[in-house]
Amino acid sequence: MNSEFLEALKDLEKEKGIAVDVLLEAIEAALLSAYKRNFGSLQNARVHIDRNTGDFKVYSQRTVVEEVEDDRLEISLEDARKIDPRFNLGDVVENEVTPRNFGRIAAQTAKQVVVQRIREAERNIIFEEFANREGDILTGIVQRIENKNVFIELGKTEAILTPSEQMPGEEYRPGDRLKTYIVEVRKTTKGPQILVSRTHPGLLKRLLEMEVPELYEGVIELKSIAREAGYRSKIAVYSKDENVDPVGACVGPKGMRVQNIVSELNGEKIDIVKWDQDPSKFVASSLSPAKVVAVEVWEDEKVARVIVPDYQLSLAIGKEGQNARLAAKLTGWKIDIKSESQMAEIYPEYNQYEENPEDGDLESYLSGTDELEYSPDDDLAKNDDK
Template sequence: MDSVEFLEALKEIVKSKGVDEDIMYEALEAALIAGYKKDNATAENVHVEVDKEKGIVKLFAVKKVVDNVQDPRLEISLDDALKINPVITVGDKVTVEVTPKKFGRIAAQTAKGVVVQRLREAERNVVYKEFINREHDIITGIVQRMENKNIYIDLGKTEAILPPTEQTPNEEYKQGDRLKVYVLEVKNTSKGPQIFVSRSHPGMIKRLFELEVPEIFDGIVQIKSVSREAGYRSKIAVYSKDPEVDPIGACVGPKGMRVQAIVNELRGEKIDIVNWSEDPKEFISQALSPAKVISVDVNLEEKIAKVIVPDNQLSLAIGKEGQNARLAAKLTGWKIDIKSETQSKNE
């Protein structure tokens, strides 16, 4: 491969991969110097000039002008130096073109290898910069394969890893499935960026509502807290800065369309939307929805709340296997002790 062919190939790489052209030409220059030195077993000071338009590459070496040349790799005679610069003298340094008529196979291979390496580094850097800014955001990809219980998701420029600990119980992931995932962490490793994603993180609920509900995106409605048992049920506490805007109604949407779109994305996971309040009694009462609450007695120091509910609401307040009470406790940050009206009277 001559220099013209190599430059044309390089231009094609730059164009197809969308990598910074300057980075690639710097890589080419470094590669050609390395290749030339390897081919010529020389330690001379070599630099490269690349004519990007004509596809011409020239190699130059800096040599010292001497009376008697001992090492032609590092030195040049005065007579030869005067042909380049008519005012030069012994002891000066002169730049001499040392471009071989054809780049040797080793030089070309070295250049190609280094360019490929730099290309990979540049591509990895582009991908890392793109995805490091997407941490704690939602991205869409296509399920590619499963290895050691990890799900690998194709994101176009790279792939993400959905570990078993971040998968949602009862969800099946099939090759070719289009999937929304929450970006947990982006690591820059020697093998390139590693992107870890989740389907079970509470942050996914928050971001889905931010994307689906304009009032949240605009900052009118705020999500104050989220609790989640992925695949089964979630609770979100919302608050409106504008008294004219109903935060629950905004999240539910016309005919329930907004919340239903999120439920569908989460493949049927139930979502309770409750009003947030700075009054812990009110907030705890709301958090136990859909159960009705008679009274809430709070211990502020220990953050323990004793809740009394009607007899027919006890099982609803506690929930199946205690789920409703657990989610309410996570949502509020309070330990909640629930008793029926009859139980409280008999104490």
């Protein structure tokens, strides 16, 4: 090694961002390991590379003791003071022991260390780049599929879409362009491992922000998302500006904005509803497209009973209970759905508000002090599986 080698390391520092001192320390450690392996595995030694010339030297190290038990590791105080009278017990005496044919081994070792450090630096750069993008959306090209895992090319690295993060019914082929959501970036010995998802609610959120400028700018606020990937999603949005319709802004002219997202998610249905501070209104809108007659809430238990027309019951519950389930996730409330005829069977007094509107409307009755005798736990369990 010489000054040209040092210049090469300085160039690497500029290009790869690896400090010269870090490389030299790594080379010294590798040279020491090579020396012990080939020449003196039982003795203490130190390798030093001159930072100005690039010359390297190997020094043996022996501790100054009163009685020598192993002359490869220890030296007597008397012999140490023959070398330098300033030595005392416990000091370390160094002697140069650089082997004559060590240059070839040193050059090979230095090359291996530099190559390894360059790889590590490149991996760290990639890790830092993607670690800062966790929770973001990225576009890549499907490279290959192994054991149902989809590997997506991202330039210098690749992301993994595991089976659990793939959308039901979606097929992936090499060469397909795919938008995914970065769930996690892990640091491994083989480099960064980037785990992505097509089912995460965050993917829907990011797609909305890309399509709806008002969301990105903060004019509209996305309050909550409930998603069953590949089938249906519900989104609650809100705007502090009374002049801005949050639902209309997300839907877009002729439905173009939301349609672009639906196309990206391969036909997944998306319901966009207006968030309201009043839980009864929010719960009612969350069951869209079903029409709601009235909502009764128990705020302490976060339970809501919703009454719908008979012909709207199946729509409110949804196929296999999907609409009701998503509404519950969206609002954070347990929702019990009843049709008007069911209410009449359970509570006969309900009929007087159907037959005699002059007695008052149903919603006023439910929100008043003269409530129907009902506990929210009575029949919520009936709808838990819906």
